[in-house]
Amino acid sequence: MEDKFKIAKNEDIAWCPGCGNFSLLRIIQSALKELDMDPKNTVISSGIGQAAKMPQYIDLNFYNGLHGRGLPVAVAIKMANPNLNVIAEGGDGDMYGEGGNHFIHNVRRNPDIVHLVHDNQVYGLTKGQGSPTSSIGQKTSLQLNGVTSIPFNPIAVAISLGATFVAKAFTGDMQGTKEIIKAAIQHKGYALVDIFDPCPSFNKTNTFKWYQEHTYKLEGHDPADREKALKLAFDDHEREMFGLGIIYKREDIPTQEDNMWFYKDSKKPLYERKAAIERVLHKLGM
Ligand SMILES: Cc1ncc(C[n+]2csc(CCOP(=O)(O)OP(=O)(O)O)c2C)c(N)n1
Numbered sequence: 001m002e003d004k005f006k007i008a009k010n011e012d013i014a015w016c017p018g019c020g021n022f023s024l025l026r027i028i029q030s031a032l033k034e035l036d037m038d039p040k041n042t043v044i045s046s047g048i049g050q051a052a053k054m055p056q057y058i059d060l061n062f063y064n065g066l067h068g069r070g071l072p073v074a075v076a077i078k079m080a081n082p083n084l085n086v087i088a089e090g091g092d093g094d095m096y097g098e099g100g101n102h103f104i105h106n107v108r109r110n111p112d113i114v115h116l117v118h119d120n121q122v123y124g125l126t127k128g129q130g131s132p133t134s135s136i137g138q139k140t141s142l143q144l145n146g147v148t149s150i151p152f153n154p155i156a157v158a159i160s161l162g163a164t165f166v167a168k169a170f171t172g173d174m175q176g177t178k179e180i181i182k183a184a185i186q187h188k189g190y191a192l193v194d195i196f197d198p199c200p201s202f203n204k205t206n207t208f209k210w211y212q213e214h215t216y217k218l219e220g221h222d223p224a225d226r227e228k229a230l231k232l233a234f235d236d237h238e239r240e241m242f243g244l245g246i247i248y249k250r251e252d253i254p255t256q257e258d259n260m261w262f263y264k265d266s267k268k269p270l271y272e273r274k275a276a277i278e279r280v281l282h283k284l285g286m
């Protein structure tokens with residue numbers, strides 16, 4: 001296969017030895033290659049964090065902006081040019097904490113983008129404070145006696161908001177994660193993949209072994225059944241045994257791009273339409 005989506009050499013990457021991000025970088029590369037995507041038409045938008053550094057290590061277009069802002073920028077890129085394959089990517093802190101409000105409101109728009117969250121259940125870059133997804137009792141560099149807040153449940157939240165593709169993955173399951181990411185890319189609409197991703201330096205609770213022991217492959221699960229999907233999301237979260245696979249999926253909802261007035265009448269991307277840009281600016285009072 002042609003050497004597309006080249007990735008940086010390990011010695012040029014600023015992640016700790018044993019970080020799950022090394023596997024995830026390779027998984028994303030394989031998924032993009034196997035789908036024969038064009039690097040020129042592929043964009044990753046990310047924020048700040050160890051996870052958010054990822055697009056700097058793979059040969060494609062990227063935007064690495066402010067903490068928590070990877071998702072709105074991805075949505076804007078898709079709106080300006082729906083012909084691009086757009087991925088928003090970052091950590092659990094970036095996407096559910098600092099970027100939590102963007103998560104809530106962009107899911108509802110059903111933009112045709114992929115949202116990859118490296119969920120290491122900790123703020124890795126800033127040396128291990130508790131993140132929105134940290135478990136109760138998890139001891140961190142800040143919560144010395146253990147985290148006391150109920151962890152954020154991204155799967156249940158996304159399903160409740162009307163997300164059209166919701167999946168759970170684990171970087172230790174490279175093959176399974178690759179197939180999920182490929183399905184997310186092929187899905188027409190918003191696709192969340194929450195990916196367990198061990199942080200060996202700062203999360204001593206959720207180790208690689210912990211994830212192996214607390215995950216199982218979803219079998220015989222019907223992702224079209226929203227009630228069952230939501231029940232699974234609550235049950236897995238409560239017992240800390242997480243099913244890996246596509247938890248919920250539907251394809252009958254129009255995407256944000258389908259709904260855009262300036263795109264509906266002509267399939268030309270916004271950036272090619274001077275008059276439409278002027279109308280958008282006028283609507284914004286600019
Ligand atoms: C507005 C703002 N608040 C806080 C920070 C400091 N900060 C940088 S990265 C980070 C947490 C990153 O955690 P996560 O998104 O889970 O990524 P990880 O490093 O774990 O991959 C924080 C709090 C910042 N850069 N900007």
Ligand SMILES: [Mg+2]
Nearest residue numbers: 091092122124
């Ligand atoms: Mg994190």
